[in-house]
Amino acid sequence: MVLLSYGLWQQRYGGSPEVIGRTLHxxxxxxxxxxxxxxxxxxxxxxxxxxxxxxxxxxxxxLTSRDYKTFTLVGRLxxxxxxxxxxxxxxxxxxxxxxxxxxxYAGLRYRVLPLQKAxxxxxASRMYWLLLGLSGFxxxxxxxxxxxxxxxxxxxxxxxLAIRAALGATRGRLIGQQLCESVILSLAGGALGLVVAIxxxxxxxxxxxxxGASDLDLSLNGTVLALTIAVSLVSGVLFGLLPAWLSTRVxxxxxxxxxxxxxxxxxxxxxxxxxxIVSQVALALVLLAGAGILQRGFTRFLQRQSGWDTASVLxxxxxxxxxxxxxxxxxxxxxxxxxxxxxxxxxxxxxxxCSSLPLDSYSGERPIYTEGLxxxxxxxxxxxxxxxxxxxxxxxxxxxxxxxxxxxxxxxATDPFVIIINETLARHFWPGQSALGRRIKTDDSGxxxxxxxxxxxxxxxxxxxxxxxxxxxxxxxxxxHEPWAWANLVLRGLVPASLAEGLRRAVxxxxxxxxxxxxxxxxxxxxxxxxxxxLVGRILGGFALLGLVLAAVGLYSVTAHAVAxxxxxxxxxxxxxxxxxxxxxxxxxxxxxxxLFGLVLGLVGALALGRFLGALMPxxxxxxxxxxxxxxxMLLTVALLACWLPARRATKVDPMIALRAE
Numbered sequence: 001m002v003l004l005s006y007g008l009w010q011q012r013y014g015g016s017p018e019v020i021g022r023t024l025h026x027x028x029x030x031x032x033x034x035x036x037x038x039x040x041x042x043x044x045x046x047x048x049x050x051x052x053x054x055x056x057x058x059x060x061x062x063l064t065s066r067d068y069k070t071f072t073l074v075g076r077l078x079x080x081x082x083x084x085x086x087x088x089x090x091x092x093x094x095x096x097x098x099x100x101x102x103x104x105y106a107g108l109r110y111r112v113l114p115l116q117k118a119x120x121x122x123x124a125s126r127m128y129w130l131l132l133g134l135s136g137f138x139x140x141x142x143x144x145x146x147x148x149x150x151x152x153x154x155x156x157x158x159x160x161l162a163i164r165a166a167l168g169a170t171r172g173r174l175i176g177q178q179l180c181e182s183v184i185l186s187l188a189g190g191a192l193g194l195v196v197a198i199x200x201x202x203x204x205x206x207x208x209x210x211x212g213a214s215d216l217d218l219s220l221n222g223t224v225l226a227l228t229i230a231v232s233l234v235s236g237v238l239f240g241l242l243p244a245w246l247s248t249r250v251x252x253x254x255x256x257x258x259x260x261x262x263x264x265x266x267x268x269x270x271x272x273x274x275x276x277i278v279s280q281v282a283l284a285l286v287l288l289a290g291a292g293i294l295q296r297g298f299t300r301f302l303q304r305q306s307g308w309d310t311a312s313v314l315x316x317x318x319x320x321x322x323x324x325x326x327x328x329x330x331x332x333x334x335x336x337x338x339x340x341x342x343x344x345x346x347x348x349x350x351x352x353x354c355s356s357l358p359l360d361s362y363s364g365e366r367p368i369y370t371e372g373l374x375x376x377x378x379x380x381x382x383x384x385x386x387x388x389x390x391x392x393x394x395x396x397x398x399x400x401x402x403x404x405x406x407x408x409x410x411x412x413a414t415d416p417f418v419i420i421i422n423e424t425l426a427r428h429f430w431p432g433q434s435a436l437g438r439r440i441k442t443d444d445s446g447x448x449x450x451x452x453x454x455x456x457x458x459x460x461x462x463x464x465x466x467x468x469x470x471x472x473x474x475x476x477x478x479x480x481h482e483p484w485a486w487a488n489l490v491l492r493g494l495v496p497a498s499l500a501e502g503l504r505r506a507v508x509x510x511x512x513x514x515x516x517x518x519x520x521x522x523x524x525x526x527x528x529x530x531x532x533x534x535l536v537g538r539i540l541g542g543f544a545l546l547g548l549v550l551a552a553v554g555l556y557s558v559t560a561h562a563v564a565x566x567x568x569x570x571x572x573x574x575x576x577x578x579x580x581x582x583x584x585x586x587x588x589x590x591x592x593x594x595x596l597f598g599l600v601l602g603l604v605g606a607l608a609l610g611r612f613l614g615a616l617m618p619x620x621x622x623x624x625x626x627x628x629x630x631x632x633x634m635l636l637t638v639a640l641l642a643c644w645l646p647a648r649r650a651t652k653v654d655p656m657i658a659l660r661a662e
Contacts, residue, residue, distance in 0.1 A: 148558055342491060
C-alpha cells in the first residue's frame, strides 16, 4: 500500500477522488493507493522530493547489521515534556546497548532536537546567520553616511541655527527638526530597499534549493515588512540624534559673527565625522575580505587534485527492492549481468558498480584492526571507509594502482577474502614497508573478518564536500563478498553527459521494473551540491560591492565638505606662495590618514572573519595574505580616488576671491 503526495495526485491523477483503491506497479510489485497526503505535508527539508510514502518493513540486513545506521527516530512530545526529559529517558537504553555491543556502540548516546533544528544543516545555518550579520555591516555603513550627511548639513547651517536659537527656538525644537529630516531619509531608504528586495528575492528563489527542492516561497510577509520599517525608523533616530545634538551645542555669538556659509565646525563634529569614516572603511574591508576569501576558496577547491578523474564520469543511484533481491546470491547475479550490459553502452570506456562514491563522502565507516594489535573497544580502533566495488571501478574513476594487483573480474563469493587499501592506510599501519600480504580485520556484523591486502591505490578526496572527512583511511572490497541492496553505477566516457540515456536503457533491459535515480555527471553533481554556497558567495560579493561604494561616497563627501569649509584658507595659502601640490598633499594626507586607520581596524576584523569561515568550512576558506592584501589595496585605491577628487578642487581656488572674502 502507498500514500500519494498531493503533487503526484494532482500531476498524474488530476486530483480525482476516485484514485483511492487504485493500484500501482512499483519496484516490480503491485501496491494499492490508500490515501493522499495534504499539500502542507510536502516539506522539502524533511521529505526532499518524495512523491509517495510506504510502510517501513525492516529487511534482514537492517535487522541484523549493526552498521546499518540510517534511520531517524521521530516522535511527538507529550504536553509539558521537553527535549531534555526525552533524551534523559533514552539514556538507559543507550547504556544498555553500549554494554551489550561494546564494539558497535561505543560512545552511543541519543540526541533529542526539535524537528526544525534537526533538519537545518548546521553549516548552512551558521552561514545564513553570517550573511545576516554582514548585511548589518552594510546597514551600519549606510547609517554612518547618513550621520555624516547630517553633520555636514548642520555645520553648513550653523549660523542659521544660531539665529533661530537667538529668536527663541529651544534646543529640543532644533534637535527635533533635524531628527525629522533624518527619519524621513531613513524611511525613504527603507521603502526603496523593499522594492529592491522584492526583485532580488525572485532571483534568489530561482537559485536556492532546500532538501533537493527549489521554487521556495520567499515573498515578503507582514513580519518582514514591519521589521524593515522598524529598522529604518530606529536607524534614522540613532544616527541622527548625535549630529543633531552636536549642532545645537554652539556659541551663539561666535556663530552669528561667521559670514561664510561653510564655517569650521567644532572638535566634537570633527571627531565624530572621522570616527564614522573609520568605521565605514573598516566594515567595508571586512565585507571585501569575506567575499574574497570565499571566491578564492571556491577556486582552490574546484582546481584541487581530488585523486580521481571528475571530468569524464557519469554516475547514477540504483536502489534494489529487498523484497525481490532478498539474498546476496540474487544481488550478485543481477550486478554481474548489469555490469556486462553497461559496458556495452556506446561511448562507454569503463563501467563499474559500487556501494558508494567519493562525491559527497564515502559511506560504510567501520573500525579496523591488524595482526599483532589488540582488538579493544571500537573507540580505540582506527576507522576506515569500506567501499564494495567491481573490478573496473578504479579504471572508471581514474584511480591509479600504486602497488599490487586489482580484483579479478571473475571473482566468486566463495573466493578468499581480499582487499585493496589506500596509501594513507598503508602508511598508517606499515610506514616504510610494503602492505602487500598483510591482513586486516574488520568488524562487519557477520561479513568478512580477516582479509589479505592485495593492492594499494592512491588516496581520493570527495568532489563536492567542503568539510573534512571523518577518516582518511579507505578499504575497497569485491562487491561479490558484500553486495548491498543499494548500488551506484559509474560510466566513463569522453562525453559523460551523453551516456545518460544509454544507462537508463541498459538498466531497463536488464530489469524493466527498476529505475535509476540522480543520473548526473560529477560536474553536475558538484554544481547542484554547491549551488546554495555559490549563492551565498554572490550575495556576500554584492554586500562587499555595496559597502565599498558606500564607504567611498562617505569618504568623498566628508573630504569635499572639509574642502568647502576651508576654501578661504586654501586661497590665502596659495596667495602667500603655497604651490598647488602643497594644497593637494595637505588634503590627501588628512583624508588618507583616516582611511589608513580604518584599514588597520578592518584588517583585524577581516582576520577574525577569516578564522570563523575557516572553522566553518576548513577546506574552503582561510584568511590568506593574498586576499587580505588584494582587498586592502583595492579599498586604499578607492579611498585615494575619493580624496583626490575634492583635493584637486581645492587647488583650483582663486586666491583673489578668497582674499576679497577676508
